[in-house]
Amino acid sequence: MGSETGVELEQRVMRKIALRIVPFVMLLYFIAYIDRVNIGFAALTMNKDLGFSPAVFGFGAGIFFWGYFLFEVPSNIVLDKVGARIWIARVMVSWGLVSAGMAFVWDSTSFYVLRFLLGAAEAGFFPGIILYLSYWFPAHRRAAVTSLFMAAVPISVVLGSPLSSALLELHGIAGLKGWQWVFLLEAVPAVICGIIVFFFMTDRPEQAKWLADDERAWLVAAMNAERAGKAAVAHHSIWRGLADLRVLTLALVYFGTSAGLYTLGIWAPQIIKSFGLSNLQVGFVNAIPPTVAVVAMYLWSWHSDLRNERTWHVVIASLVAATGLFLADLSSTTVAVVTALTLVNIGISAAKPPLWSMPTLFLSGPAAATGIATINSIGNLGGFVGPAMIGWIKDQTGSFVGGLHFVAGLLVISALLTLVLSRSLRRPAQAAASARS
Numbered sequence: 001m002g003s004e005t006g007v008e009l010e011q012r013v014m015r016k017i018a019l020r021i022v023p024f025v026m027l028l029y030f031i032a033y034i035d036r037v038n039i040g041f042a043a044l045t046m047n048k049d050l051g052f053s054p055a056v057f058g059f060g061a062g063i064f065f066w067g068y069f070l071f072e073v074p075s076n077i078v079l080d081k082v083g084a085r086i087w088i089a090r091v092m093v094s095w096g097l098v099s100a101g102m103a104f105v106w107d108s109t110s111f112y113v114l115r116f117l118l119g120a121a122e123a124g125f126f127p128g129i130i131l132y133l134s135y136w137f138p139a140h141r142r143a144a145v146t147s148l149f150m151a152a153v154p155i156s157v158v159l160g161s162p163l164s165s166a167l168l169e170l171h172g173i174a175g176l177k178g179w180q181w182v183f184l185l186e187a188v189p190a191v192i193c194g195i196i197v198f199f200f201m202t203d204r205p206e207q208a209k210w211l212a213d214d215e216r217a218w219l220v221a222a223m224n225a226e227r228a229g230k231a232a233v234a235h236h237s238i239w240r241g242l243a244d245l246r247v248l249t250l251a252l253v254y255f256g257t258s259a260g261l262y263t264l265g266i267w268a269p270q271i272i273k274s275f276g277l278s279n280l281q282v283g284f285v286n287a288i289p290p291t292v293a294v295v296a297m298y299l300w301s302w303h304s305d306l307r308n309e310r311t312w313h314v315v316i317a318s319l320v321a322a323t324g325l326f327l328a329d330l331s332s333t334t335v336a337v338v339t340a341l342t343l344v345n346i347g348i349s350a351a352k353p354p355l356w357s358m359p360t361l362f363l364s365g366p367a368a369a370t371g372i373a374t375i376n377s378i379g380n381l382g383g384f385v386g387p388a389m390i391g392w393i394k395d396q397t398g399s400f401v402g403g404l405h406f407v408a409g410l411l412v413i414s415a416l417l418t419l420v421l422s423r424s425l426r427r428p429a430q431a432a433a434s435a436r437s
Contacts, residue, residue: 037265041164058391062384067119072377075124092194147301154290165283254379256414259386321347
């Protein structure tokens with residue numbers, strides 16, 4: 001009976017914190033991703049207005065991730081020290097202001113500078129939320145929770161694509177071009193939500209006054225027990241989080257998935273547009289693949305948690321995405337290219353939650369903060385390399401084919417590296433499972 005009561009208490013606590021935390025961080029990530037990739041829709045008219053070639057656009061869109069790379073680890077270290085509430089609020093207000101500034105770029109240099117500053121301002125948001133979730137949810141629940149958080153990416157494409165394409169129709173109002181309205185209006189929610197974060201977010205379970213006393217006590221005890229259970233195998237220091245070879249390998253795995261994700265976010269509208277659709281039609285068609293991906297992501301992550309298996313869930317998903325990219329260059333109709341892009345969306349979306357469940361199997365404390373940020377900062381450079389290479393190759397060949405093959409190859413490498421990594425992750429995963437039992 002006592003065991004049943006413990007199970008019921010766990011379910012009650014998990015339900016309550018999931019309802020409080022998960023929808024809120026999904027909303028924040030929804031806004032973040034729109035502000036990262038609305039450049040893809042702005043480009044439908046901006047590139048012509050400013051005279052940007054595919055190479056200039058691809059380089060400028062991707063340089064965002066150099067700002068990420070340089071400031072990600074310091075940002076997550078600060079978050080671990082001062083708390084998520086203050087730091088995430090600062091991050092959101094900063095990136096909202098810079099994103100609005102994108103409306104006033106006038107040449108390639110100003111475009112590069114503001115995209116770099118946007119990356120620097122947003123640095124720390126994603127790994128900060130991943131770290132924050134690890135404070136509240138036990139490891140055996142983390143992939144499913146992470147999948148819900150990360151579902152904000154495909155959802156933001158589903159809803160943001162028609163929105164961005166509709167905002168392009170505001171061309172001429174108040175003397176501004178449509179793409180300027182895209183940047184201005186889509187930046188406002190970041191600033192507003194940044195202010196809300198400061199008052200709404202709770203840093204740690206110990207501070208959760210919205211939990212009953214028994215619920216808070218159970219959660220604090222469960223998370224402390226998990227940390228103690230992996231103490232023998234998990235690294236804690238900042239330097240171990242930076243230097244661990246497994247962290248660097250996961251960063252390379254994430255590099256390939258990021259190249260795929262931002263190839264979709266930045267170039268998919270122009271790929272679809274090449275089939276002769278209007279801007280508004282592009283917005284609605286571009287929303288189809290991520291709609292399917294939302295469902296696939298959650299089911300795949302649920303299965304990963306159910307089987308307590310991460311490696312093959314990352315490998316198979318990465319290969320599905322690579323297959324989609326190879327098929328996209330063979331597509332000669334809108335239906336065929338949307339089908340191929342749906343496979344890419346499913347694979348990319350499904351790979352990420354089990355991938356992000358891996359670092360906390362062997363890292364905790366400050367090491368987890370720096371390790372997660374290192375994976376994200378290095379891995380997100382794929383978001384520079386993928387879009388930039390596609391732009392450069394399109395300039396050289398006049399086609400998206402070579403660039404899509406290049407990104408597909410990166411995803412195949414991600415799958416292979418995950419298999420190599422699996423042996424070293426097996427022992428910490430077993431130790432964490434023992435601690436729970």
